[in-house]
Amino acid sequence: MMRLKSRSVLLGRWVLRFFALLGDFVLDSLKVLRLSLTTPIRFKHVIEHAYSLGAQSVGITLITAGFVGMAFALQVVREFLKFGAGKMIGGVVGIAIWRELGPLMTGVVVAGRVGAAIAAELATMKVTEQVEALEALGHDPIQYLVVPRLVAVMMMMPLLVGLADCIGFLSGYVIAVGIGRINPFWYFESANTMLTLFDIMGGLLKGSFFGVLIVLVSAHLGLRTNSGAKGVGEMTTRAVVISLVLIFVLNYVLSSVMF
Amino acid sequence: MIKIRQLIKSYRDRLVINGLDLSVEAGEKIAIIGPSGCGKSTLLRLIMGLHEPDNGVITVAGVTLSAISHTEHRLVRRHIGMLFQSAALFDSLSVFDNIAFPLESTDDSDRVIRDRVLELLHLVGMTGYERAYPHELSGGQRKRVGLARALALKPKIMLYDEPTTGLDPVLSTSIEDLIVDLNRQFAVTSIVVTHQVSTIFRTADRIYLMKDGQLLPAVAPSEIDQNEAYRVFVRGGLA
Numbered sequence: 195m196m197r198l199k200s201r202s203v204l205l206g207r208w209v210l211r212f213f214a215l216l217g218d219f220v221l222d223s224l225k226v227l228r229l230s231l232t233t234p235i236r237f238k239h240v241i242e243h244a245y246s247l248g249a250q251s252v253g254i255t256l257i258t259a260g261f262v263g264m265a266f267a268l269q270v271v272r273e274f275l276k277f278g279a280g281k282m283i284g285g286v287v288g289i290a291i292w293r294e295l296g297p298l299m300t301g302v303v304v305a306g307r308v309g310a311a312i313a314a315e316l317a318t319m320k321v322t323e324q325v326e327a328l329e330a331l332g333h334d335p336i337q338y339l340v341v342p343r344l345v346a347v348m349m350m351m352p353l354l355v356g357l358a359d360c361i362g363f364l365s366g367y368v369i370a371v372g373i374g375r376i377n378p379f380w381y382f383e384s385a386n387t388m389l390t391l392f393d394i395m396g397g398l399l400k401g402s403f404f405g406v407l408i409v410l411v412s413a414h415l416g417l418r419t420n421s422g423a424k425g426v427g428e429m430t431t432r433a434v435v436i437s438l439v440l441i442f443v444l445n446y447v448l449s450s451v452m453f
Numbered sequence: 454m455i456k457i458r459q460l461i462k463s464y465r466d467r468l469v470i471n472g473l474d475l476s477v478e479a480g481e482k483i484a485i486i487g488p489s490g491c492g493k494s495t496l497l498r499l500i501m502g503l504h505e506p507d508n509g510v511i512t513v514a515g516v517t518l519s520a521i522s523h524t525e526h527r528l529v530r531r532h533i534g535m536l537f538q539s540a541a542l543f544d545s546l547s548v549f550d551n552i553a554f555p556l557e558s559t560d561d562s563d564r565v566i567r568d569r570v571l572e573l574l575h576l577v578g579m580t581g582y583e584r585a586y587p588h589e590l591s592g593g594q595r596k597r598v599g600l601a602r603a604l605a606l607k608p609k610i611m612l613y614d615e616p617t618t619g620l621d622p623v624l625s626t627s628i629e630d631l632i633v634d635l636n637r638q639f640a641v642t643s644i645v646v647t648h649q650v651s652t653i654f655r656t657a658d659r660i661y662l663m664k665d666g667q668l669l670p671a672v673a674p675s676e677i678d679q680n681e682a683y684r685v686f687v688r689g690g691l692a
Binding site: 319322326327330 | 498527531539541543555558602
């Protein structure tokens with residue numbers, strides 16, 4: 195009986211802690227979104243972050259998209275050719291890439307690279323008193339540190355997703371034509387027939403949602419860091435893991451609503 | 454200039470400040486001493502408005518902090534400079550940009566800002582380091598630049614969090630001299646939180662010992678040996 199009671203107490207504490215953390219995250223996120231809409235944007239900072247967080251992610255995004263596109267096309271080519279459906283390969287690869295794989299891969303890459311960078315940088319600033327110094331000098335840390343990063347990532351994510359989509363689709367073309375001996379005309383024609391503008395725009399929109407999520411989670415955790423180098427490492431890892439999990443959940447929700 | 458009444462602050466279940474009272478007049482310089490973790494730095498952050506008290510009233514330059522909005526808080530903070538224990542320079546900015554940072558939110562022209570930064574660098578003995586980055590500076594140099602940045606907006610109050618901790622005696626003396634000079638030249642009200650005995654004696658008119666979340670009655674530096682609690686803390690129990 196006593197054991198059951200202590201377990202209940204532990205569970206109760208865990209639930210309370212979970213909702214307290216969730217509440218903090220929601221309040222911080224609302225503040226970031228409110229400040230993004232109501233305060234002047236520092237475009238110099240936005241451009242700096244767009245370069246370091248977005249432009250410098252292009253290489254890894256394209257490599258990832260290229261190989262995922264090729265691997266996916268390889269499986270599709272093998273199976274579709276068995277059923278004599280080679281003319282549909284371009285359309286199937288296109289739908290998969292534009293609706294799902296492009297935004298998801300880009301989200302995963304950006305969560306790993308950009309989410310970790312934001313969390314580590316803000317956490318380091320927090321433990322070295324730089325965030326408090328910013329406040330002491332009359333600036334709101336969320337407005338100064340988080341809003342420009344959010345705007346930059348929101349700007350860059352659709353571009354990264356669009357690039358990943360194109361490279362993924364063209365990599366699929368290389369496999370379909372090179373290995374599957376598909377007529378190049380049918381690859382593009384089936385994509386042209388099956389893909390709609392909404393598929394393309396929906397994928398880009400998903401990317402923006404993922405970008406917002408990554409910045410909100412990483413910035414929130416970075417600014418909550420309290421305990422030295424160990425805390426910086428823990429919060430950085432946590433930011434990447436939570437961002438990844440939430441991206442997969444959000445991807446399912448958005449896909450079921452949009453497509 | 455600063456009035457604190459019945460201040461209470463706790464973190465989770467730990468009571469750090471417990472009914473603290475303090476009054477500091479304009480132009481005065483006081484030191485607060487006490488064991489590590491007793492709440493000295495917390496007190497500075499409460500005065501600065503970086504943390505919110507659980508209870509009590511803090512009045513700075515006639516403004517009650519609990520009665521004003523966040524925006525007004527930021528305006529009040531412009532009258533207070535703070536030198537952080539780690540100097541807290543922004544890693545991504547050069548020395549020049551660190552010191553110019555508070556000035557960028559004023560209406561001053563670039564030329565005025567540049568002149569002010571160079572003047573401050575001269576004041577803290579760091580002329581010629583404008584282009585250096587924080588990671589290229591020693592601990593003492595970082596503290597000097599942090600001090601220059603804190604002084605950029607000509608604050609009426611300066612809060613020093615362990616200004617000489619971790620510095621060699623020569624650098625400590627130079628920082629202490631700066632604190633005294635600032636008080637003498639510009640009548641800046643100073644609160645120094647420190648462990649360093651030399652800093653206590655050189656920078657304060659009055660000394661407070663923090664114990665159990667409260668401040669013991671102040672003593673002058675010359676009276677330390679006559680007060681048992683102060684003598685034990687400062688001299689390590691030696692008569």
